[in-house]
Amino acid sequence: MAKGKSCVLLPFVVGLVGALIVGWWVFPQVLFSQKSQPIRFSHKVHVEDQDMACEDCHTFREDGSFAGIPTTEQCAECHSEVQGDDPAEKEFVEKYVEKGKEVPWLIYQKQPDNVFFSHIAHKNIPCKTCHPDVGHSDTPPPYYENRITGYSKDTMKMWKCERCHAQRGASNACYVCHK
């Protein structure tokens, strides 16, 4: 009888632990592909060395919409030519500035088009609440793309929006985000 019990418990535990390892460790590795930004952009160089503020590049437009990442044209206001020895800057100037192309930056928190998110309505909430703290990074963090949905791993889910709205007493009516 004791032999029988041990035969049941051990396989159960092995199956359970194995499945938990697969589910919590292997599955995310398989589900998300890891990507790097097309250019190694250093926030550290801009913020610490050049003493730039976040708002110098990540600005609100006159109509209140958020510009997000600056365009190549805006970057070219300083980087129309290669200024330093950093190969990433050289690559940026040659591949994008000189050819007048936009850099296909990977957006960590991009929301689908059916979500209307207004940055200016959330301007009193620190950026780090929703975005990764990259302000002092020398290399952008890796971007994880969901192989099934195509969205970033860091894309905020609706329940997170709703939770925050509920906590702050903001409306959770559908039309607040879905116009």
Next chain:
Amino acid sequence: MGIDRRSFIAFVVGGTVGVVCSPIPWKLLDDISIWSQNWPWIPKLKYGQRSKVSSVCKLCNGGCGLDVHKVGKRPVTVQGGVEHPLSKGGICPLGACGVRLLYRPARIKGPLKVTNGKPSPISWDEAKQILVERLKGKKVGCISGDETGTASEVLAGLIAKLGSNDFYFMPTDSQSAGFTWKKMNGQGQLGFDLENSDYVLALGADLLSSWGNVVRNQKAFAERKGSWVYAGPHQLTTGASVDKWIPVYPGQEGVLALGIAYYLLQAGKTAGIDNFSEVKDYVLAKYTPVTVEAKTGVRASKVKELAKELLQAKSPLVLIGSEANQGSGSFEWASCILVNLLLGNFNQKGGLVALPEVQVISDAPSRLQLSQNVLANFLSQVAGGQKQVDTLLVYEANPLYALPKATQVEQAWAKVGFKVSFSTFLDETALQSDLILPSAYFLERYDDVYTPFGCANSIYSIGAPVLKPITDSKSIPDFILNVAKQVGVDLGYSSFEDVLKAKAQKLGADFDKLVEGEAYVGQEKVAQTGLSLNPEVLGNGLQPESEGLFFAPLVKNYYGNLQQALTPTQVVVIPDTELKNKYVYVQINSSTARKLKLKSEDKVKLQGSGAECVAKVHITETVMNDVILMPLGFGHSAWDEYVKGKGDNALKVLNVVEEKGSGLKVWTRSQVKVVRA
């Protein structure tokens, strides 16, 4: 320790519990539900900074100012130029499609050379080489659909310097008016001061739908200072909105004008023309109230009332026009000019005006001179073998669709050695050309508009490129300037932008401000001396009618126009009473239907000029007796799925006759036979 059945089940149960306690099922379920919404056809928004730039519309010759809204570098929509003197914030249904037409499926993707009926892509360098060979030492002609742009001046300059006089505009009311005015020894371009008139009488001129700049006309109507009266065969467009509609048979508007002139002359009015007494005697003798009533269908008492109202107005104005904005003759225009001269409104506030012209390409004929070149006559000569053309350039025009069959356009086309189409879209003419060179869409190039037909002041507008061409297309005037150099012709400029700068400078306007949307408005009028009028031209209104119903094309600008086919956006707004399935609907009233023993939805054939159109019948009381209306703009054999094979082309059945005293070929006085199909 072996693995028996019990331990295997325990392993599976443990695994299942582990899986359930992991994100695998829940995350997969969530992701699959998101994935199921990722259909490839769902458009993805492109975000960017919103901005607004100015441009000028080239979808017709009206020349409205446009405010183009952009997101990032991409135009997304247009509205009427708020500051522009013609549009004043207004826009027509066609202009509203301005941005969407960038992506029309019929756009030509790149230069094509047609060999044995098969088009094959070539480079622009190859195209230039071919064109240069076809221009050097050849008999060259050109047809342009752009009567207000300097691009036509560049082409006309090239044609002139190649030793040819064969530059033609598509036949519009503007061309007929210019032709007639020049024959009367007039100078400048005729205009009509609608904005300041306190009594506007539009004879056949469908002011609110197709005549001149419709947006400007509608603005003037909204702010009118007095009555607006429309005399025409139907009440579907302008007739439905103005203060008074007077039913008059199509093509008889000139007769009505002379019927009014009769009463004005009786009231002792005079006109400043050298042979006035001759003209006066002719009108009083030939256009008696009885004759006019019989020809026009308008009672003599009504004609007298119109004359009285015109005499009572402080700033009366009479306009004339054809339903299809083409095919009118000197008779109509001479009659219209005569009535205005009798009313004493010439170059007066609210009256008929003559505006100065401006040109910058040396040797290029002026617009007024070019209006003497009559395309229908040219086609007839080419078709008949009296004139030989080795190379024909067609710029922004679609003559194989937009001219009556009876102009012999198809026969003439077959006799031209080499045809080059400069078109943005693959229209009927491009499809039949030997070399197809895509013209950049107007938002992708520099272009301009100088004083659209009908304007009361000189107006000059420039549009700069809003975006780079999205196909392998080019600014054709720039291409022509380049080609001209290769054939040894110096047009004086190296780029079209420089040509426009020179034009702005000549007008005393600031090029940069023009590009920013600040249109130039000139107040100068051209005084006239030595005007005369050939009474023989006035005799054309007395010609007997042929058999059948009076035929009038119905033009609405949501059908598109003769340059731009019905747009993909507007397909859905056409009512079932105008187009349903593959049939276009002709419109007659119940009295005419009874005479013809027809009822609604009957399928009929319209026969005229050796051709026939198929249509269905719609009965409406907004059409006068013995008149049949047919929407114009259908029956395309080219373009794209949105228009191809829908309805029939009303132009096929129009009769073309040569006008006495002017030699102009006209087709406004057409009549057709109607039989059951």
